[in-house]
Amino acid sequence: MRDPQTLQGLAAAPGIAIGPALLYVAHAEESATPTVADIAAEGRRLGEGISRADAVLAGHEATLRAADKHDEAEIFAAHRMILADPSLRELAEGLIAASGIPAAAAMELAANSQAEELEQLGDEYLSARAVDLRDVAAQVRRALTGARSLGELLTAPAVVLAEDLGPSDLMSVPRERLLGFALAVGGLTAHSAILARGLGIPAVVGLGPKLLERAAGAANVALDGGAGSLTLDPAPAELQRLRVAAQAQADQEQALRAQVSLPAVTRDGRHIQLVANASTPAEAGAARAWGAEGVGLLRTELLFLERPDLPDEAEQLALYSAVAAELPGAPITVRTLDVGGDKHLPAFPLPAEANPFLGWRGLRIGLSQPALLLPQLRALLRAAASAPIKIMLPMVSSIGELRQARVLLEQARAELVAEAVAHAMPELGVMIEVPAAALNAAALAHEADFFSIGTNDLTQYTLACDRGNSRVAALYQPLDPAVLRLIQMACVAAHAQGRSVSVCGELAGDPRATALLIGLGVDTLSCAPPALPLVRAAIRASDTSDATALAVRALAATSADEVRSLLEQAGTVAVSWPA
Numbered sequence: 001m002r003d004p005q006t007l008q009g010l011a012a013a014p015g016i017a018i019g020p021a022l023l024y025v026a027h028a029e030e031s032a033t034p035t036v037a038d039i040a041a042e043g044r045r046l047g048e049g050i051s052r053a054d055a056v057l058a059g060h061e062a063t064l065r066a067a068d069k070h071d072e073a074e075i076f077a078a079h080r081m082i083l084a085d086p087s088l089r090e091l092a093e094g095l096i097a098a099s100g101i102p103a104a105a106a107m108e109l110a111a112n113s114q115a116e117e118l119e120q121l122g123d124e125y126l127s128a129r130a131v132d133l134r135d136v137a138a139q140v141r142r143a144l145t146g147a148r149s150l151g152e153l154l155t156a157p158a159v160v161l162a163e164d165l166g167p168s169d170l171m172s173v174p175r176e177r178l179l180g181f182a183l184a185v186g187g188l189t190a191h192s193a194i195l196a197r198g199l200g201i202p203a204v205v206g207l208g209p210k211l212l213e214r215a216a217g218a219a220n221v222a223l224d225g226g227a228g229s230l231t232l233d234p235a236p237a238e239l240q241r242l243r244v245a246a247q248a249q250a251d252q253e254q255a256l257r258a259q260v261s262l263p264a265v266t267r268d269g270r271h272i273q274l275v276a277n278a279s280t281p282a283e284a285g286a287a288r289a290w291g292a293e294g295v296g297l298l299r300t301e302l303l304f305l306e307r308p309d310l311p312d313e314a315e316q317l318a319l320y321s322a323v324a325a326e327l328p329g330a331p332i333t334v335r336t337l338d339v340g341g342d343k344h345l346p347a348f349p350l351p352a353e354a355n356p357f358l359g360w361r362g363l364r365i366g367l368s369q370p371a372l373l374l375p376q377l378r379a380l381l382r383a384a385a386s387a388p389i390k391i392m393l394p395m396v397s398s399i400g401e402l403r404q405a406r407v408l409l410e411q412a413r414a415e416l417v418a419e420a421v422a423h424a425m426p427e428l429g430v431m432i433e434v435p436a437a438a439l440n441a442a443a444l445a446h447e448a449d450f451f452s453i454g455t456n457d458l459t460q461y462t463l464a465c466d467r468g469n470s471r472v473a474a475l476y477q478p479l480d481p482a483v484l485r486l487i488q489m490a491c492v493a494a495h496a497q498g499r500s501v502s503v504c505g506e507l508a509g510d511p512r513a514t515a516l517l518i519g520l521g522v523d524t525l526s527c528a529p530p531a532l533p534l535v536r537a538a539i540r541a542s543d544t545s546d547a548t549a550l551a552v553r554a555l556a557a558t559s560a561d562e563v564r565s566l567l568e569q570a571g572t573v574a575v576s577w578p579a
Contacts, residue, residue, distance in 0.1 A: 005214055007207050009182070012193040015202030016246040017180030018239060021221045021232075022158040023212075024150055024165070026138070035100035042096050045144065046089070046103035052143035053136070054083050060171040069282070072198040075132075075167050075191045083134045089112065104144040110136035110373030127134075134192060135166025154178065157429030159223055161215045161230075167191045175199065180223045182230045196225075203206060204228050231524040254535035260291035264536050266518065267543045272537055273524040274330070277504055281319075284326035286529040291536065294330035296452065296526025297392070298323055299506040300337055300376070310347045310372070316379035324387035331388045333502075333526075334450065335431070336376055338362050340392040348372060357460070362395025367404050372487035377412040384424040391426050392452050397436040399443045402428075406447070433457035433505075438486035441493035451494045453522070459483050477560035478507045482564070484520065484554055491521030502526055512567050514538035546570070 006341065036042045055078045064073035091110035095101055101109070115130035141147055151172030154160065159183040160173075170178070170192060178201060186193060186205035196203040202225035204494035211230070215221075218232040222242050231238055264274035275296035276287030284295055303311045303319060324332050339350065339361065348369075350360070366373035383389050393405050406428060416423045432438050433454035441451070455478050460466060462483050465475040477483075489501070494501045507513050509527030511534040517525065518539070525535055550570050554563045 005210060005233070006229055007182075007214070007233045009204045009207035009211075009228050009230065010188055011226055012183075012186070012188060012190075012205040013196035013201055013203040014226040014251065015200065016225070016242050017159050017202040017221075017223040018234075018242055018246070019179045019220065020156070020158045021217050021218045022154055022160050022170075023213060023218075024153065024160050024162040026162070026164075026169075036096075036102055037100075039097055039100060042100075042106075043093055046092055046096065046107065046140075048085055049103055049107070049140045049144040049340055050089065053139035054080055056139055056143070056169070057083065057136075062170065063171070069198050072195050075195060076171075079132060079136050079139075079167070082132060083140075088133075101145075104141040105506060108134075108137045111298070121414055131164060131166060131186075134516060135168050138166060139168050151177075161221070163212060165192045168193050169420050170195050170199070170201070175201075180204075180225065182207055182211060184209055192351060195246065204230050204345055205471055210505060221365070232491055235444075253360075255539060259536065260289070260533060262291075262540065263538065264293070264539045266539060266547075267541070269397035270518075270543070270544045272518060272522075272539045273502075274532060275333075275502075275524060275526045276529050276532060276540065277526055278323065278529070281322040281326050283529060284323045284355075286569045287532065288327050288363070290529045290532040292327065292330075292529065292532055294327055294388075295332045296502050296524060298332055298334045300335060301339055304337060304339065304347070308347055311434075313375040313379045313382075317382050320379060320383035320389065321387070324383065324389070331390055333390040333392050333429070334380055335392045335394055336363065336373060339365065348360045356467070363393045363401055364395060366410070367401060372407060373405075374412055377409050377458075378423075380415060380426060381409075381416055381423040382421060384426040385422040389426045390429060390450070392429050392431055394431045394454075395434060396430040396432075396444070397434045399447060402430055402444060402447055431504075432486075432490045433461070435462050435486060438490045441490045442496070445493045445497040445499050448499065450500050450502070451490055452502040452504050453487055453490060453525075455483070455487070455503055455507040458486060458505070462486060478505070479513065479516075479554075479563040479567075480558040481555060481557050481559070481563065484516075484551075487517070488520045488551070488555060495521060501525060509535060511535050511538035512571070515542040515547040515564075515570065516550055516554055516567060518542055518544065519549070519554075 032436055048463040057080050061073045061076040065074070075438055088110055091113065092106040095106040096103060102506055111133045115133040118130040118406060142149060149172040150160065153173065154177050157177050157179050159179045160180065163184045164186055165181060165183060180202035183205045184207050187557055190205065194204060194206055200225055207230060214232060220233060222231045222234040224242065251533055252413060264272050266272065273293055275294040276292040277297040278287055278295050279282045279299040279302050287295065320332065320334060341408050380389055380391055393402065396402060409428060412424065413425060427449035429450035430437065430444055430448045431452050431454050432441065437444065459476060459478045463477065463480060465472040477568060491501045500523045501521065503517055503522050504526040508517065508525040509531035514525065515538065527535055550566065553566055557566065559562045
């Protein structure tokens with residue numbers, strides 16, 4: 001047996017998977033593509049293949065919606081929109097007419113052409129959409145050629161190792177056979193990673209070309225989705241360690257499910273508001289089931305993405321009201337549209353930018369395009385008439401931007417008054433996700449009703465690294481003392497004006513950091529619904545004075561590694577990533 005090898009990638013979906021390895025190689029392009037005699041007939045065949053592929057995608061979408069997994073279902077709704085895109089079909093038809101190549105090859109070439117254009121922009125989000133284009137083309141190919149899917153190849157339970165997988169690959173596999181998967185490429189926002197998290201499939205991505213180089217011949221593997229690691233041919237001791245860890249996770253989840261009704265209160269009686277991040281009413285319902293006290297971050301981008309028209313005021317109001325109905329009487333904090341050059345809005349084309357994360361995005365777009373922001377503000381004011389809605393502004397860096405947003409909010413209110421439409425004025429807060437916002441926190445706290453710290457972007461901007469870029473992913477360290485000092489700065493400024501501070505980034509969902517955030521002064525933690533019970537347990541195991549002392553030591557640390565060591569030494573509760 002070979003010596004065991006452990007590869008490190010990105011933790012895409014938590015959970016532990018142990019079992020035989022299946023090395024999956026997707027269809028490779030043929031070196032010579034035959035030509036067809038009847039161009040018109042091949043064009044009709046392309047249409048038939050598209051129709052059959054659409055039926056498969058519609059089936060995936062329906063299956064997920066029936067399971068109340070609406071976010072995951074939207075992935076396939078978006079794939080169907082790609083399939084219906086006339087530009088893709090016209091390009092494929094043109095290739096058939098010009099070169100006489102078969103419909104399946106024409107569709108692949110057309111999709112690859114559009115995918116390569118997206119990949120050349122060098123952006124993680126658009127690169128993920130390139131994967132979707134190729135996945136759609138693969139569906140058409142299977143419909144036309146009868147090519148075998150991953151589900152047909154995976155005849156027994158295994159961990160799949162591949163360069164990449166599309167969402168359709170994952171949906172083709174019976175869940176009990178897919179123990180987990182590890183990919184050479186991919187980022188945390190790829191649809192395969194999102195689907196894995198939604199379906200509870202352990203996954204590691206971004207392992208690099210070494211995965212395929214070293215995986216050949218591996219009989220068994222052990223994958224830890226929470227740690228982002230994959231061990232090829234693990235030694236007996238490692239296998240035993242992971243089996244124990246997997247059982248401990250299962251036992252812990254069962255115990256925590258029984259504690260959802262317990263208050264999020266520290267040992268010395270300090271209440272930390274525990275709320276959830278959500279994008280849909282279904283996620284809000286899951287948050288309620290895990291004992292959330294409200295929604296601390298309602299993302300609104302799904303209403304705008306992958307559709308040919310902008311959602312009107314009534315459609316936006318319907319979303320906010322539906323989310324509020326899942327948590328009656330609980331606060332719902334809604335982030336206004338947060339897009340930029342890294343996200344594609346067909347109804348509102350955004351210019352490609354050399355560095356979209358430092359460009360025209362977030363509130364900057366809303367302020368310069370009031371026709372985009374005003375309907376959303378009107379819908380939020382109307383929703384606030386029947387639910388405790390709060391409005392959160394993304395990508396704020398200065399007091400001037402907050403003031404401009406308040407002027408637009410007042411304009412929306414005046415319009416509703418003139419129209420005699422029921423409404424209420426929500427609190428208006430800002431996200432602290434740009435270092436300038438933390439440095440300007442004292443000024444912002446005079447006029448913002450609350451702060452919400454987005455630790456994901458705050459970390460990226462503070463440390464100048466893209467967490468989705470595998471080349472610099474190791475530099476992405478939310479526990480870096482520089483990031484912690486900015487969090488503390490925001491808390492001190494907010495509390496001086498009687499404002500509350502929430503954290504809604506991924507750090508809020510890591511129970512190992514809970515005591516530290518409490519010690520830094522955070523009042524509210526907002527995380528993904530599955531993480532709520534673990535964070536609740538960590539809150540209940542914490543003591544405010546101990547947490548404050550821990551924060552003092554962390555702020556004096558010289559590196560993220562040193563902070564992590566402090567957290568391990570101070571650990572008061574055994575917690576792990578949610579399964």
